[in-house]
Structures are given as structure tokens and as C-alpha cells.
Amino acid sequence: MSTPLLACEDLRVRFQTHAGTVDAVNGVGFEIHAGDCVGIVGESGSGKTQTAMALVGLLADNAVASGSVRFRQEEILNAPAERLNRIRGRRVSMVFQDPMASLTPFMRIGAQLCEVLRQHSGMTREEAKARALEVLDIVQIPEPRRRFGMYPPELSGGQRQRVMIAQALLCEPDLLIADEPTTALDLTIQAQILDFFRSLKKRTTIVIITHDLGVVAGLCDRVLVMQAGCIVERGTIEAIFNASKHPYTRTLLAALPRQDTRPQEPPQGLSSETGAGSDALLRVDDLKVHFPTRVQDGLRSRTVPLRAVDGVSFRVAEGETVGIVGESGCGKSTLSRAVLQLIGSTGGRIVWQGEDLSGLSRKAMNERRRDLSVVFQDPLSSLNPRMTIGSIIAEPLRRFHREMSRKDRDAAVLNALRDVGLDREHRDRYPHEFSGGQCQRVSIARAMILKPRLLICDEPVSSLDVSTRRQTIELLKDLQEKHGVSIIFISHDLSVVRIVCDRVLVMYLGHFVEIADRNALFESPSHPYTQALISAIPVPDLAAQRQAERIILSGELPSPTAPPSGCVFRTRCPIATDLCGEQEPEFRTLDNGARVACHHA
Amino acid sequence: MLSYALRRLLVAVPTLFVIVTVSFFLIRVAPGGPFDLIPDLDPAAAENLRKAYDLDKPLVQQYGNYLLRLANGDLGPSLAYRDRNVAELISEGLPVSAQLGLTAIAVGLFFGMLCGIVAALRKNTAVDFTIMAIAMTGVAIPTFVTAPLLTLFFGLYLGWLPLSGWNNGQFAHIVLPVVALALPTIAGIARITRGSMLESLNADYVRTARAKGLPEWKVIARHVLRPACMPVVSYLGPAIAGAMTGSVVIETIFGLPGIGRAFVEGALNRDYSLILGIVIIYATLIILLNLLADVIYGYLDPRVRRK
Numbered sequence: 001m002s003t004p005l006l007a008c009e010d011l012r013v014r015f016q017t018h019a020g021t022v023d024a025v026n027g028v029g030f031e032i033h034a035g036d037c038v039g040i041v042g043e044s045g046s047g048k049t050q051t052a053m054a055l056v057g058l059l060a061d062n063a064v065a066s067g068s069v070r071f072r073q074e075e076i077l078n079a080p081a082e083r084l085n086r087i088r089g090r091r092v093s094m095v096f097q098d099p100m101a102s103l104t105p106f107m108r109i110g111a112q113l114c115e116v117l118r119q120h121s122g123m124t125r126e127e128a129k130a131r132a133l134e135v136l137d138i139v140q141i142p143e144p145r146r147r148f149g150m151y152p153p154e155l156s157g158g159q160r161q162r163v164m165i166a167q168a169l170l171c172e173p174d175l176l177i178a179d180e181p182t183t184a185l186d187l188t189i190q191a192q193i194l195d196f197f198r199s200l201k202k203r204t205t206i207v208i209i210t211h212d213l214g215v216v217a218g219l220c221d222r223v224l225v226m227q228a229g230c231i232v233e234r235g236t237i238e239a240i241f242n243a244s245k246h247p248y249t250r251t252l253l254a255a256l257p258r259q260d261t262r263p264q265e266p267p268q269g270l271s272s273e274t275g276a277g278s279d280a281l282l283r284v285d286d287l288k289v290h291f292p293t294r295v296q297d298g299l300r301s302r303t304v305p306l307r308a309v310d311g312v313s314f315r316v317a318e319g320e321t322v323g324i325v326g327e328s329g330c331g332k333s334t335l336s337r338a339v340l341q342l343i344g345s346t347g348g349r350i351v352w353q354g355e356d357l358s359g360l361s362r363k364a365m366n367e368r369r370r371d372l373s374v375v376f377q378d379p380l381s382s383l384n385p386r387m388t389i390g391s392i393i394a395e396p397l398r399r400f401h402r403e404m405s406r407k408d409r410d411a412a413v414l415n416a417l418r419d420v421g422l423d424r425e426h427r428d429r430y431p432h433e434f435s436g437g438q439c440q441r442v443s444i445a446r447a448m449i450l451k452p453r454l455l456i457c458d459e460p461v462s463s464l465d466v467s468t469r470r471q472t473i474e475l476l477k478d479l480q481e482k483h484g485v486s487i488i489f490i491s492h493d494l495s496v497v498r499i500v501c502d503r504v505l506v507m508y509l510g511h512f513v514e515i516a517d518r519n520a521l522f523e524s525p526s527h528p529y530t531q532a533l534i535s536a537i538p539v540p541d542l543a544a545q546r547q548a549e550r551i552i553l554s555g556e557l558p559s560p561t562a563p564p565s566g567c568v569f570r571t572r573c574p575i576a577t578d579l580c581g582e583q584e585p586e587f588r589t590l591d592n593g594a595r596v597a598c599h600h601a
Numbered sequence: 602m603l604s605y606a607l608r609r610l611l612v613a614v615p616t617l618f619v620i621v622t623v624s625f626f627l628i629r630v631a632p633g634g635p636f637d638l639i640p641d642l643d644p645a646a647a648e649n650l651r652k653a654y655d656l657d658k659p660l661v662q663q664y665g666n667y668l669l670r671l672a673n674g675d676l677g678p679s680l681a682y683r684d685r686n687v688a689e690l691i692s693e694g695l696p697v698s699a700q701l702g703l704t705a706i707a708v709g710l711f712f713g714m715l716c717g718i719v720a721a722l723r724k725n726t727a728v729d730f731t732i733m734a735i736a737m738t739g740v741a742i743p744t745f746v747t748a749p750l751l752t753l754f755f756g757l758y759l760g761w762l763p764l765s766g767w768n769n770g771q772f773a774h775i776v777l778p779v780v781a782l783a784l785p786t787i788a789g790i791a792r793i794t795r796g797s798m799l800e801s802l803n804a805d806y807v808r809t810a811r812a813k814g815l816p817e818w819k820v821i822a823r824h825v826l827r828p829a830c831m832p833v834v835s836y837l838g839p840a841i842a843g844a845m846t847g848s849v850v851i852e853t854i855f856g857l858p859g860i861g862r863a864f865v866e867g868a869l870n871r872d873y874s875l876i877l878g879i880v881i882i883y884a885t886l887i888i889l890l891n892l893l894a895d896v897i898y899g900y901l902d903p904r905v906r907r908k
Contacts, residue, residue: 058808061724081817089814096812101805104824106902115823116813151903167813 003073004031005175005205006055006092011067011077013050013059013229024050026229027067032175037206039216039237041252042226043465048209051226052177056092057084071175090120093168097180099160103152109136109163110148116170131170139166139196156556158189165196169203176200179209186327187492188553191536194219195552211466213252214538217241225249251467280315280351281486282339282454287312287348289331289338293561306561308334310510311348316454321480321487323501323518325494325533329557331510332490336456339488340374341365353453370400373452377459379439383431390427393417393446400450416445419482420475437468441475448479456488461496473500494537498522506530509568510560515587516594526594526601529553529569567599575600606896613888620884621671621877625664628873635680635871654680667877676881677874681867687878694847694860695882697767701851701859702844705779706837709786714833716787717794721829722821724799732791739788748781748854765856778855782848786840793836797829804828827901834901838894842886846879 013025025047032038042048054065057079069077071087088094096102104112113132117123123131129148136144139162152160161181168176181197182190197219200206208220216223216237223240225233225248233246244250290305309331316322324332337343339350341357350357352368360368376382383392393413397404404412414424420441431439440460447455457476461469473496480487491497497504497518504521506514506529514527525531528551535551553572558564564571570580577600585597636642636650651657655666670677676687720732755777756764768774801807802825810824811817847861860879867875 056812058811085814085816087814088812094809094812096805096809098805102809104806104810105904106827107823115815115819119813119815119819153904164809167809 002033004070005034005036005072006032007068007070007073008051008055009068009070011051011054011069012065013047013054014064014066015060016062016064024063024229025054025065028226028229028231029067030224030231030234032205032207034174034205036222037201037220038208039220039223040207040209040226041211041213041216041223043211043252043467045228046226047229048226049179052094052179052207052209055177056088056094057081058094089116089173090171091173092175092177093171093173095161095164095168095176095178095181098184099157099164100152100184102164103160105152107151108148109150109152109155113148113163113167113170116167120171132166135166135169136163138169139163141166157185158192158556161185161189161193162196165193165200169200173204175205175207177207177209180211181208182215183210183212186557187494187533187536188327189556190215190538191550191552194538195550212538213241218538225252254470281318281353282316282488283349283351284315284339285313285349285351287335287338287350288346289334289343290346295561304561305346307510307563308560309338309345310560310563312507312510312512313348314505314512314515316486316488318453319480319484319486320503321489321501323489323491323497323504324507325491325497325504326507327492327533327557329509329560330507331560332492332507333458335507336374336458336488336490340369340372340456370396370450371453372456373447373450373454374456374458375440375443375447375460378463379436379443380431383439383442385431388428388430389417389422389434389442392431392442393449396446396450412449416449419448419479420445435468436464437472440464440468440472444472444475444479448483448485451483452485454486454488456490458490459492460489462491462493469496476500494522494533506533509557509563511568512587512597513569514594514596514598516592516596520592520594524592524594526590526592526596527569527598528573528575528601532574567597569598605899606892609892609895613885613892616888617881617884621668621881622664624877624880625667625873626660628868628871628876629660631871633871635873638870654678667874671881676878679867679872679875681870681872681875687874690863690875691860691878691882694858694863695845697857698847698852698859698861699845701775701778701782701857702847703841704775705782706786706841706844708779708783709790710833710837712783713787713790714794714830716791718798718821718826718829720791720795721798721802729795733795736788736791739784740792742784743850744781744785744848745850745854747784748778748851751777751781752854765854767857778851778857781854782844782851786844789840790833790836793832794829797832798825801825801828831898831901834894834897838890839887842883842890845886846883 008031009029011025011028012023015022015024028047028051030038040048040051050059050063053059054063054077055069057076059065065077067077068075071092076084076087110129110132113135114125114128117128117131118125133144133148136147141147141159141162147155147159147163152163155163165181178197182193185193194215197206197208201219208216210216220237223235223237224231225240225246227248233240233244233249240249241253244253287309288307288311289309290307292303293306294301295304312335314322324335326332334343338345341350341360345358352372357365357368387395390413393416394409397409397412401409413427417424417426422438422441422445426434431442434442444460460476461472464472476487477500479485487500489497489500501518504516504518505512506521506527508529514521514525514530516526521530522534525534532551532553551574553574555572558568558571564581566582567573567576567580567585570576573580579599583599585599587595587597589595590601634656635654636647648657655663658666667677676691678686679690682690716732716736720729723729752764755762762777763774766774807820807824810820815823847859847864849861849865851857852859852862860882863875864879866872867879
């Protein structure tokens, strides 16, 4: 075999912290050959990112690296910056996770691209500009000349990641290392970027670092699985996915919901018409939430409504789990806050057990909160850091059961802790002492302690690792079975929604586009947006990845201050016609019971 | 940006009006009057003085008259310095204080940022600790202690520099007051710069810049320094206004004919028109410099500009 492009032997990274030393990477070795596409997969804390940083000398100041990293047989681990700088950006380039934070916000895109070329290739200003524009075109940025003079915050997330990739490709590097390149992006944008990475394989050698086996499945030839600073399994993609030997790899694979298999339990036999009766627990009619935003119009500024939620109706029946899915900016979180009356609505009605909530006084509303509970996305920041776990969970009892004795309250808290799988010793500790998954259990215990009738979960598992994610979902389902609570489950992650929900509402730009029974939705999605979303899920299954015909939506979400006329989805829709621009589609009920707002579905 | 600046200037007019109104009535609330310190003043003469300076009319009428004169650009006569008007006094004192203050700020900015940047780049080393220890001392020791010490050492003991006096702003005469004024500024700016440098060195985009293979000095100059300057800019706005309108301590110790001393004396003498005149100058400076700071902010960070 030829000499490797990059060879890494017994790489160790250790951090000196106030609390002692932390071993992040414990003797990792691998080789990357020209033309490879390798995935390094592991959960947070597995050392995958630190391994990548050590390769190019970008570790934090308090890190000590040992072992050997050879690039084209030259030792570069702990090499002086001058020597590394002949390689970094030129022979080896990086793409980082969050393109918002990883591009310098106050420098124009063009200047950031050109400085790489001027540094490494000695091009003149004009030559560098020409090359930068050429590469912006390669990464399919619309109107590269205009973007060239813009600042990163003026671009959307997907475009920023394209700029980041363009920056890495400028000098035609031998090796491209991408650290979670699509994690911060929306599903349909992630599909666009992954598709682009596939086309890049012909140009350069790629190392992709990710927590998501689904990302690796459609892209990489070889996979390294990392756990606790070690490579626990390595092999070709087929070997890893079809015949993994290490239990950790199998856990990772099992933790990921497979799109091609049905969930074990059948749904509770509820059709998409469920909750239509007047006895629905919650009924939302034509709800609108608009935020006034100021836009500069020449010298004067005027106020334009941002239509976050623009006329949605749905019902939730007793004991039902309703999923609301959509990409960021579609209005799903605003909708949940409006239902909870945490923000006011612009129009429409929210009828809770036959009573219109929007007309209630603050005091009366607060009484209703006893039966309306919520779990937020980021578990750590939604728990008060100065309160113990016990007092966080007991707080709703203090508000709604003032007559309760201290002893009874303590007993209730211990019960709640046990219900969510935490120990009684945890009661006197503070949120920062817990992991994300444990904090989310505390949030759930607090939300459930009053035995509410409706629980709204806003992206409850999005910030958790895949294996914790599965456990948290199981917990929610168990509690639902036990207490019969209805759940509104908001998520951008369709594979999670598929496990949890009986019925799914698909939201796009403040509107629902499809409302369907879970199985109908996933087996025969009717709306073109739903179809695209489902096809964009990176599936951790090789056969499915290869067979599936991907629908990759072009373009990005339009501004909710100026939504398209007619059907809001038409600007990205593959089957849009003139009719879609003229007339807003009404909901129609299809044969499989799904209700869809599309002229052509 | 231009329309933004113009709008801010329009808002400045009512702001100034409010400041003038509040100050006018506040100083009148203070007990005593401008002629109380004249020894053996005949009550009839006092009455004549009050009449001459328009102080015998009802307060509201005096206020109206003052605003009318102000609208014509007339700050009125001084009540304590006979036959001088406020505009004259300010135009004599302000250049002295402004020259002194601006030089001190320039010196403070240069050395302060230098120390802050060096300390941040050598974080947690002896260099960092030394610089920060000195800066801490600089913040802690007031100018009325450093100024006499400086004169004692360089003026009396070494005899290198004159002890006091302005002498038309001759270089040797302004060295000691400038140093005394600049020391706390250096210390303050060094501390602010170090903190913001450390923060901006931690940004993800700095890692990106390093991954591009740029030499460290280019990383610092292009990707770190600009955001690190922002807190310094917002510190400078009010600091410059304060420095330009003079320091009573420095002007008294070094015997300088600046506006800071005039202000305090005016207050003690109940020289109503002089106080109001200086308040107007100070308020205008503050408004203009804060506006300038905001404009510079917009230049440093395009995100601010878009809002």
C-alpha cells in the first residue's frame, strides 16, 4: 500500500484543569490515504474533536499532546506554528461546526477568503478575488459577487457553511477535515450540504467528524468509532453497519431510530380526525402570532408584521400525543408559547377544556397552568442554577398545594424523582452537577408533579446525545402511559417524532402543510415538503441510503415578514405551478386519512 | 449611518434643554447667593447688584430671559468676575483643559492598549502579573497623591521639570500634569483591553483564522483586535468629555488656568451663569462623543450597523 497521507500513532491529549488532569484522547492511531473518505464517530466527550484539533495543532493552551502525527511523512505534532502554517489552510484545511461563530463576523466574506490565498499562494489582489469568486461558485452560493462584499451575519446558516467550505477549498488542499459540518443546520439544508460533500469526494481526501451515524452512512468509505478517548471499532462502512462487533457501536446504531422499520407498538388507533369533537382537550382555531418588526425603508423606518404563526388550527384529544415538526423559523416554538399564553396571540382562539384562554386575566390563567405543563429544549439553562433539584421539583406543589405538609411534599418529590429514574440523594444537589440527560429528567419530574392534563415538550431531546435521547423518550412514553397525559411534542427531528407521536402536524413558515396519522405520514407522505423532510433524514442504514431517491430542496426559508403569495411553500416546491402563486391551498382529506394543504398532492 | 447620526443630533436638542432646565433650578435651590461673600455689602447696594444682574425678577421670568439669551448664543455675564462674561471665561479656560485632557487621553490610550494587549498575549505569566499589578495600583492611587509625588521627584528633587504654571502650554510645563492625568487612564484602559482581548481570543473564528495558516500577528491584527477595541471605545466617550472639561485637582496642584478650576470656583461663588455655561459645554461634549463612539462601534462591528 502507498504511504499514507496522514498517519497518527498513539496520539494522546491531556488537559490541565483546576480540578486536575483530564485525559481526552488515550492513544489513538489511524492512517488516512489519499482519496479516502473517513468518518470519526462518537458522542460528546468521546475525544473525536480533540483528536482532530491535535492533528492540526489547534488544541487549547492547557492541552498537552503526545504521540505522533505525520503528514506526508513529516512529523507535525507539536510542531512550531511557522511550520504548521505551511500546511494549515493550504495542504490541510478545516470546516467547523457552527458557521455563525466560526466566521469572523466583522470581516467581509471576500476579505476572509482572499487572505488565505494571499497568505499561501502569493496571488495579487485581483487574482485572489477571481479565485475566491470561482470557489464561491463551486460551492453553489447564489450571486457570489454580491456575497463577496457581505458580512457573515447577513447570510443564512446554510450559506455561511458554504462559505466555510469554500474557504477550505481555496488552495485545493490534500486533506479536508470537517468537524460536525452539518450539526448546526436544518434538515433540508443539511441534505444540501451532505450532497455537496459527496461531490467533493472526487476532489480531495475527507475526514468527517460527527455524532450522527446517519451522516456517515451516505458519505464515508471507512469509519472509526470513538468512545472515552479511544477508537473502539474501525472498519469499512459495510462492516460497521452490518456486522459491528463492539457493543458500543451497536448501542449507537440501536439508539438511532431506523426510518425503514415500523415502530413496535401500533399507534393508539387514532386517525387524523381525532379530537374533532367538541370534547377535545385543547382546540386551537385560526391562531395567529405576529411580531411587529421595524424595517428600514430609505430614511424612514416602518413596522411590518413578522408572521411567526399565521392561521393554524388543530385539536388535541385526551391522552393523545401530537407532534409538531418543522425546521427552525417555521413558528413551532412560537406556537407552543402562544398555547401556554406565555406570549400573546394576534388572532384566533385557544380553547382549553371548553374555555377560551386568550380572554383570561393573568391570575385566572395562572390557575389553569396547573394542568398545562412544559419541558424546554435546553435542560440546564431552563433550571434555576441557585435552586436544588428537590426545591425545583417541589415548586409547583408550593404554588398549587399550599395546604400540603412538608412531609407530604418531600414524599411527593421523592416519588417524582423515582418516577424519572433519579436517586433520593440527588434531591439536595444543584443542576450544574448533572448531565444534560439527568437535567432533562428533572425538568420532566417538575413538569409532571402536578399530574397535568397536557404536557408541551419543546425540542426536549435535541440537545442530548443519541443514547440519552432514546432513554428520555422512553421515560416520556412511560409517564404518559401511567398518568394518561396528552403531549404536544415539538421537534425538528422526524425520526424522534416517529417514535413518540400518534399524529403529526408538519409546519412550514407559520402554516401547517400536512396533518396526518403517524404511519400515514411516514409511509406515504403527501405534501411535497413532508416528502422532502422525510427523504432528508440521514438514515443509519446503508441499504436505505443507497436505494432512497433523495429529494433535495433548493433554496432556503423565505422571510416571514414577506411570505410568498398563495402557497407559502411554492418558492421551494418541486411541483409548484402558477396556481400555487395565485391561490392559497385549502386543507383536503386524502384516502389514507391525511389532511394536506396542497393543490397538487 | 448618516441618517442615524442626524436623528441622534436632533434628539440632542431636547436633551440639552432638559439638562439646562434642571441645572438652572437646581443651583437656585442651593442656599446662598452670588454676592454673599462680598464683605460689608450695603443692603441697598446688594439690591442694586441684584437688579443689575436681573436677579430681582421672579425665578420663572429669569429662566425665560436666560433661555432667550441662550437662543441668541449669549451665555450671559459672570456674576463673580466683574465685567467678564461667561463666554470669555470659557474660551480662555477650555483650550487649556482640552489640550491637557486630550494629550493625557492619547497617552493613556496608547500605553493602556499596549499594556493590555501584551498582558493578554502573555496571559498568566510574570509579564501579565506585573502589568496587571501596576495597573491595579494605578487605579487605586488617586491623582491628588500621584501629582504631588511627581512634582516632588521630577520638579524639586531632580529639578528636570517646572513645578507649576501654564506658560502657554510649553512642552516642559504640560509633561507632569499630563502624566498625572494619564496614569489612571493607562491603568483603566489596560485592564479593559486585557479582558476583552482574552474574550475575543477565545472566539471560534480565531481558531478558524489559525486553521487558515495565518501567522499569529495577522490573526491578532485582523481577527482579534477589532472586537477587543469595542469596550475601550465606549469607555473613551465619557472619559474624553471628562478630561477635556478639566480636572480641578490637577489644575489646582499645577496652577493651571483651566476650566475645571473655574467650574468649582463658580459653584462655590454661586456664579449661576458660569456654572450653567460649563454644564452646557460638558453636556454637549458628552452627547457628541457618545455619538462618535456609537458611530465607531458601527464601523467596528457591522452587526451594530444593521440595527
